[in-house]
Amino acid sequence: MVGHAWAVNLLKKHAADHKHKNAYLITGPNGVGRRTLALRFAQALNCPTPFAPGEPCRACQTCNQIEAMLHPDLSVIQAERIGGVIRVEQIRELMRSLSLTPYSAQFRVALLIRFEEANPNAANALLKTLEEPPPRVVLILTAESSERLLPTIVSRCEVIRLVPVPTDTIYQSLISGWVISEDRARLVAHICAGSPGIAIRLHQVPSLLDRRQAWLEDQRRLLSASYFDRFDYAEKLAKDKEKARATLATWLSFWRDVMLTAGNADHPPANIDWGPEIADLSTRLGLIRAYNLVRSAQKAIERLDRNINSLLVLEVFMLDLPSL
Secondary structure (H helix, E strand, O other): OOOOHHHHHHHHHHHHOOOOOOEEEEEOOOOOOHHHHHHHHHHHHHOOOOOEOOEOOOOOHHHHHHHOOOOOOEEEEOOOOOOOOEOHHHHHHHHHHHOOOOOOOOOEEEEEOOHHHEOHHHHHHHHHHHHOOOOOEEEEEEEOOHHHOOHHHHOOOEEEEOOOOOHHHHHHHHHHHOOOOHHHHHHHHHHOOOOHHHHHHHHHOHHHHHHHHHHHHHHHHHOOOOHHHHHHHHHHHOOOHHHHHHHHHHHHHHHHHHHHHHOOOOOOOOOHHHHHHHHHHHHHHHHHHHHHHHHHHHHHHHHHHOOOOHHHHHHHHHHHOOOO
């Protein structure tokens, strides 16, 4: 794990002392390490050859199968895609499997990823299991925020709230654990916004950085483009909802940097390679207009997540962009 030492130590103690809870809820932003922490805990509970109590070896067959999410006593429930829906049928099938005795491990572990995407029927179906959990079963839910879940579900879980990891911690982790230049590690550590998972993916898939650069250049062009050109861009982008959401998230990061710079915040920009443009726009737009652009990008992403018409969402955002 990169960061989150307090959470690691807490779960290590729970596994070592055999005083684990029946259900856990791990919250935090995407890529911060929610799923990794859950899998490490599952390994700690079931590793037959731990280095020490609560410390899985991560080399045995059990640990390797859990790492790959292929262990017979590990059930993984999630929507088919980010922004999708966890259906009640998935929860009912999970409940049937959890009623069985563990096949080879000490505990059956159910990992429910992005549980904020569960529909109301699925959430209520899980609630019954949380109220009367089967023996030798541990449920681990992940979500961006506990506020997006039913209070009755949250109250029955041990809540572990992960926060963004400091930029320097991620930078040092990249330098020590990966073959990467200092300049690239510094850029990736800033862009990932405190999420080690995103940092590693940006390093492993260089095309993601190229794609980000292209989206930022597109936005720079749109700032001086006509509404006809803006709507034409929106129409093309709306054909792929996931791409549209990723584009808006990139632009949101940029406008947040502009807002923080305009407000003289003691915080370096995430997009450090776009420093001159950020400084120029912060001066030209000011704090209030930059803040409004941040809110506009946030609302656009939220509307896409609620399955509002993608083209309409993008056209509204294009109208909010300043004309420079």
